Amino acid sequence: MTFGVLGPVEVRTGGDVIVLTGRVGALLTVLLLNAGRVVSVQRLAEALWGLPLPNSPAARVRTLVTELRRVVGPAWVLTQRPGYAVRPQPAQLDLTCFAGHVARAREAAPETAAEHLDAALALWRGTPFDGISGAFVEAERIRLEELRISAVEQRAEARLSIGRYGEAATDLAASALAHPLRERLHGQLMRALHGSGRRAEALEVYRRLRERMSDELGLEPERELQRLHQRILTSDREPPERTHPHPTPRELPAPPPLFVGRTREQGSLDARRPITAVSGAGGMGKTWLALHWAHRNLPHYPDGQLYANLATSPETVLRRFLGSLGVHPAAVPHEEEAQAGLYRSLVAGRRLLVVLDNARDATQVTPLLPGSPASTVLITSRHRLTALGATHGANLITLNPLTSREVRDLLCLHLGEDRVAADPDSVAALVEHSGGLPLAVGVLAARASADPALPLASFAAELRSPATRLDALRAGDLTADLRVTFDSSYEALDGAAARMFALLGLVPWPEVSLSAATALAGTPSVPLGELESAHLVHRHRPGRYRTHDLIRLYAAERAHTDLTEDERRRALTRLVDFCVRQAYAADRLLSPNRPLADRAAPETTNPAKEPATRAEEPAVRTPPEAAAPADAAEAAAWFEVEQPALRQAQHLAAGLGLDGAVWRLAWALDTFHLRRYLHEARIETWRLALPAAERDGKGAHARWYLGYAHAQALRTGEGVELLNRALEEFERTGDLAGRAHTGHTLGYAWSVHGSPGRALPHVRDALRLQRELGDPIWEANALSAIGWCLAQLGRYEEAHAYCAQALTLFREHRDPGGESATLDSLGLIAHRAGGHARALGYYRRSVALREALGNDFQVADTLARIGDVHRESGDLPAARRAWQRAEEIYRRQHRAKEAASVRRRLSSAG
Template sequence: MVEDTDFRLLGTLDVTVAGRAVTVRVGKQQVVLAGLLLRANQLVRVSELVDWLWDDETPDNAASTAQAYVRRLRQTLQAKDLIATMPHGYRINLGPEELDLARFRALVGKADQTDDPGECAELVTRALAQWRGPALADIPACSFREREVQRLTEEHLRATEMRLDCDLLLGKHAELLPELHNLTIQHPFRERLRGQLMLALYRSGRQVEALASYQEVRGRLADEVGVDPGEDLQRLHQRILTNDPALSRLVELPPPEPAVVAQPEHRPVPRQLPAGLRDFVGRDEAYEQIIGLLSGDGESGGVGAPVVAISGQPGVGKTALAVQAAHRLRAQFPDGQLFVDLLGNALDRELTPEQVLGRFLQAFGLKPEQLPDDHNGLVGAYRTLLADRRVLVVLDNAVSATQVRSLLPSMPGSAALVTSRKTLRGLAALGGAKLVNLDVLAPEQSLALLNTIVGQDHARPDPDALEEIARLCGHLPLALRIAGANLLLRDDDSMQAYVTDLRHGNRLTALEIEDDPSAAVRAVFDLSYLTLKPEAARLFRLLGLVPGPDFSQHAVAVLARLADDRTEKLLSELATASLIQRISTHRFRFHDLLRLYSQERCQMEENADESNNARARLFAFYVRRLDAIADVLYGTWVRLPRTELEESLPSPSFADSAAAVEWMDQEGPNVIAAILYASGNGPKHAAWHLVESLHAYLMTRGHYRAEGLVAARAALQAARAAGEPGAAAAMHHVIGAIYLRVHELGKAMEHLLAELDAYTRSGSQEGRARAMISVGTVYQVDGKLRAAAEEIERGVQLAQEHGYASVRLYGLINLGVIEEQRGRLDRAEQYAHEALALIPFGPSASVEGTPRDSLGHILVHQGRYNEAIVQYDKALACYRESGTRHYEAETLRGLADANRLAGDHAASLEHAREALALSEQSGVEQDQVDALVTLSATHQGMGHVDDASACARKALEMSRRLSYLPGEISALLRLASQSRERGNQTTATEHATTAAELSRKAERLGFEARSERLLAWLAYDARDLAAARDHAERALAVNRSVGAHFGQAQALHVLGLAWDADGDRATARACWEEALVCIGGLEIPNADELRRLLARH
């Protein structure tokens, strides 16, 4: 091993040997080195090298050629003992800290060994920091690279999932949502990520969205793969559906040290165990394990009391097993057996440690007035009392490790047995508890249990029927016992009928015991419902029609056709009866089981037509609200006619965009749920109307974008099923716009072309015009500016011919942006002013912001920085008024650039940081990349070399991870500029060359021109005048091809300097004169410089 050596392949191949940076340029050498590193400190046979180097066409002298590549690699590395020759092959000798992959795996391994989620998250975060981008990023394409990248990417994903699991345990669910949304978009079939997203949504109070996320992946798996989700994801879906309280429990802290109090004189012996089961079946292995652990057979030399924690799903028999084992152990604990149901399965009603400690102390004879007043005192008294006793403590239905810790005996004479739906890893990590996890019964055990229950009345029960019942019960003990009890009431002939009830009927109903009220949830709800006055009872039933997670008083008034004051009174009555929950002054929600009960009552007691009409009113209410919001946020969007809406509904209005956005922020999950319901059940027109107006909010505000995409897809399917091509086209438009917003350009183009085709076939000229402009916008984002301008100009012309002012405005705004990007500043300014002149026909702050922002960019190009700041400030005010966070971040980046160029570095830094913060809040990582590049430029202008480089490098790493090409090229160009300033011409040229190659391959002409111009300047700095001319002429040709006048002038500037330095003053002068013609009289900084050059020549 060589000191100060580091190899990195989790990103581009990066090599440092003996403190020297080493560049391995030859592709085959890169493959050889990568292969050796992936098998560091192991033998790599020559035959393996041959396989890696040549996929199919292996040369005759492949082995000797491979060995030659190894020799050359050794020469490149200049480290004699680094690559050792072995029999039949080679081995690279590295220490554990000399390879990023080894460091990554070591940290992940450590994380996997710890039970502390905080430590685990920190270790995995450090591990993931070893990755600088996609693994083996610059290794030539070959099957070896493809195979290894796939394997390494899987490791990275698993580590990411591990870190997400830890962060979820630590309660970071809300801040994880943007990351999880992006990850599930990138990996739509990865069920662990999907489960993490569902859990994070659920814990964030977004249950409907969690369920919708499951339905999305379930549908995709069925449509595209032909399979169902795995059992783990199905179980999580069921637990979310039933509001399993264990899903909301997080990591808890250990209890305080005990206090000591006086013992009572009399010591009664508590015997609190409930009765065991006479027909207990199965669990032999777990039963014996528990007996052994708690009776001393399984002791490992510790000094504390043994603790066993039994975990498993509801109804799996945890309590039955614990009680059975406790009865077996009674003789070993003569000083008492304590038992308590901690009510961990009762939502928000679990017992506190203080409550239980008080009960336990009183069981030993302490009077209430003798109990300590504080938690520490109670714990101390309890442990003191148990110190000289042999007591078995059974803690049933625990909700968390913290609830339990204070209740555990501390001395070895006693023992504790805990049951919980949750695996109490904290008890194992900090208290040495042994964990026993119960699964459902084995099929033969299920049959044995059913036979034990049923056999007494059925001499020979039908084995096939029993086997089917066991399967339909999922081999869950509680369900099996209820089914067995129900079978006692049936003869052999009706057993098959019961099987049919279970298979095709309401299974929950079939698994009730008719003569046992405690086994019927409905009976508990009936007690509250049947005491309601008729009007309140009707409202309760109608609330079951609401598909979303909660409901506002105003929405309920529309649903039930009631006055607001009457609605408020009835909702208060329902809340008082605990049939709904008030979550704010005018907003309420159901517990999920009560929702099912309400729906059942509605189906039983309400007329179907009335129910459908009520739900249609609710959806129409949402449509009108969303239309009003769209008018405020972005009033230029075209929408389908609203002919189906009930005319009696009032037309809502919002005081300003802030009020509109606030309403939508609250109602978003309800709107999404309404779309999903209407798409599948009707009224279907409500689905596409809601999606169409939701578009404005999704684009300007950015919340619920992933959920909105799911809803739009559902509405598209509904439109197709209903034979509504216009509605389908509108849905294609929304879906394409969402994909465009998250930079999935291929999918965006697919849907927008589908929109264009549908409108062309239907003859809708307004739709055609809008679709053309949208298609052109995709070209623009993809860097194909000429194609973008041509497509949008056709759309604008069509809109103008037919008088579609809003569509024309939409096109003019985009044309202004494109022409500014092309450097045709005069035309860009013309389009921006034309757009501003059109806005009064339908004022909208967010619409006005875009041409103002475009004018700011134009003025920056012209060197009129203070005027640009004025326009940017106006744009920013528009976006803030409308709550348009994405565009606000864009304008803040423009303000940062303008202030930097104007010399106000403090303002530039403030705006750049604010842009980054907004982008991080939005969760769109591509926006974060753009903001980092802007922040890097600001730091560079202030002379903050390290900060500038760090921002640019982070932007580069993120963009490569996201495959976000514009961000990658921008970051490379920024790094190249910084390297040039530091005099590091080689690094600057490498970055600029990479940027040029990426731009050329992707046909990103604007970036290609910038890259070539920078390469021309670098060559000119190095006095490589021929290269400078070549690069400048390439930049000039690209700018001419897209009609970028300003870009042509910049290329001609450096081209003229190269000719001048080579002694050809006439050609240089011609270049500068042509550059002035391109600028067209605009007073920009380049113009002054060009005039000075001409004056000297």
């Protein structure tokens, strides 16, 4: 099946042709103009009916889709949120074929270019979308007609360059009648007629154009056309540049009219090394930088500038370069090696600038490198051309996104300072969501410039939603589209790399480790190196990869178009399973004696102050991780980095219905949340876990943890209610461990509420149960908790006795977390009992253990208490030193309330 829009909208299958009109035809037209992309129902409705929309536009669109599927078959019109898509292959749509021929013609030798353009223009069957009406159709007709007449002019230029004047004149005569004010077209017709020996007719073309322009516009023809008229008038032919012994090529495209930033990169280019390769992701502005710098440095290259877009073979580019340097086509050698040798001979010693745009790899550019250091070669590529650095000493420059300030400056250049300053909130959204890509900024600015009356807030609204962000970065032509730019990078990947890229689009957080990517792919090795070389991912530190926000959105689209639902689910399940196993392994380093959740036994790292829990070990073993934490301090740092991703993994697990993973992730994060005082995060993870845990038979455990989290956040009422319900369930099921630990946590809840008398019976009962269970670690936790409650009641001798028993057990069973917490409690008991020296001894040992465990949060708390002891002892310098260390840690951890408290103490101490 093939589709046509360059004439009546038609569908061809076999020998049958079906012409579509009306709204069904209009629907197919919109989908084909966005071929390969999903068009939202909203956009379809607006295109088909305009504004205001009729009643029930979504239902009307569905009805038209059903009718269209009857014509083209249900497999062709795909339903994909938030709308529909048609995905023909490039050869199945005449508009795509036309664009492809035109693009290839730009890079081809003149004769081949003329053939491509003949093929492109032969696809036109009449007025585009004939039989279809609507405002969007009229705008597209104007755009496509401009593309067609540009192709006519491009073909004429190719014919003129190889002396086919008669053919060019015949073709141009009709086009000039249809476009009576198009100056370039008339200039080409004058050259064709003059070249055919029809000088008088050429002069008559100019006379008619000049009269029409004067009468209708009050203008004279452009200066170049006047000079051409003068040469023909005096029978002066243009000098035969291609046969000149020393021609000076001037092939650079125009520079970007507006350019900001890239100061460091321009400084590197200013060194004018023989070879420089600029690489970066699609849309990063590589060509803009190259052309901006090239035009700024033209005086350094008086022998000319060669330019090629390397979307074609090196041999084709070599032939064109040789022609530009004065070699007659008949004198060009047939073998590529001989062509490269002749090219190097011609440029030897000449001060030329050679710009090679969009190189695929080092192999493609090697034949085009001059052998002389007098010339400069500037290459752009979406791949990091490390081979050129190794073999030719190339200067390698990698482009990163523009800074926020540079993006704003670029918007000001496009839109004017007044318009930008008038709506700072919308401009901030444009800056943030353009991702620092110059192409994205250019597209936004072009759209805003095209409609100055439209407020910037409308563009900002499109950008703020991930669902419409890439649509907002699409301009009205085929080239200024961020998706098209990303498409070309994606389509250049091999199968394994393309699959990996699409899989990364499933990950709902911006950064993955090598091991996570391996789990996601389900293969022992993953081609992240190839994606990094193509600038589709960025390795910002060893073993960890990030993706630009806009590329992530594109990858997500690819995941939903190129992977089946089953592939997506299996990949995400592997990723969630990996996250659970990694979090478990790290938590075991933070709290190695923490019991397992299937018995639901809590653990306290600071007696009644920090009861914890048990969780079931995962059923599958943890695979080796390149940068896995080796000890408790590294585990704490690992959680610091991974916590946001692990919380998103929990939501992902909930969406996949993986109940066990949902509550297990809450459990694995709990120690970290507990020690970091991340109250809201802890509550949120357990709220999400509770219904999953109930379905998985762990409801009492989750309710106990959620109650504990509320108690730690000083929401005693909610905490006690949840804990009492959990205790009732454990009593009903006869779970002694659950009863013990929930009772322990109830003691903690009343203790932090300032009611140690109400806490004491609970922790005494916990001690009895733990001894009955024969669990010495949790017996020690209960002993320490009782000591803490007694200290709050002022019964310091009893408190010390209980904590001393706990300390012995913790040391005997090698639980440094429990030991450090108990030492902190002993320090507080000694301090309140007036034993300042003993208090300092306990506190210092607690600090040493907590530092070894990476438990900086509680290190700061103990340091603050050490300062208090020094102040009461009269040693103000030592107090200030301890408080200053505590304040520094508090500020680093963004604990403003605690930092302010320590500052007040420092102030009172002078």
